[in-house]
Amino acid sequence: MRIQLLNLAHARSGDKGDTANVGLIALEDKYYPLLVREVTNDRVKKHFAGICKGKVERFELPNLGALNFLLHESLGGGGTLSLMTDAQGKTFSTALLRMEIEIPDQEAQELGLA
Template sequence: MTRIRLEDIAHARSGDKGDGSNVGIIAYTEAGYRFLLQELTVARVKDHFSSICLGSVERFEVPNLKALNFILHDSLGGGGSESVKTDAQGKTHGQALLRMELDLPADVPLTGLNP
């Protein structure tokens, strides 16, 4: 196994959705997308954001874009205008998720996963 960060095989886009945030993870390659389908689960994302995501996490697959889209419910303390948090913005959640570490199995080559 090789320990990697999610940012090694994907990039992200994220933003506010009311009191939650929307995080899109886009794999650089088809091999990376197949790996993420198995490894980037709702449970793993919920655990990664356990200190800020008080609600549920939903995952949507977007195969034509090699992407996974996550909705983190109740993660912004009521939203940008209602929250007492210093920066209740979902735009930072994509970068935060890219810092997640994953174990890449030996049979999935790291070569060819990056752009």
């Protein structure tokens, strides 16, 4: 089945210069391995096509059931140079939660998602 990250995680995002950071946090610990497996750098880079012009880095925080993404060259120059409404990347969090991932039906059932 296809499922949107909104149903699996919450998130908060912020900025460091022209880089946006998105912390993606599993709503339940049992979803974390799924996030690690499915929400890869490549997927995130593709998801933010046209928005993130640089590379995407990913860091794992298994202790928090969270992944931290750095989206480089995403904020129109960053800080005060940026002309964007969201110059500080505050809404990149919910933008990532739009992503949909594919889960085998059996796994979805085991996780109580189906």
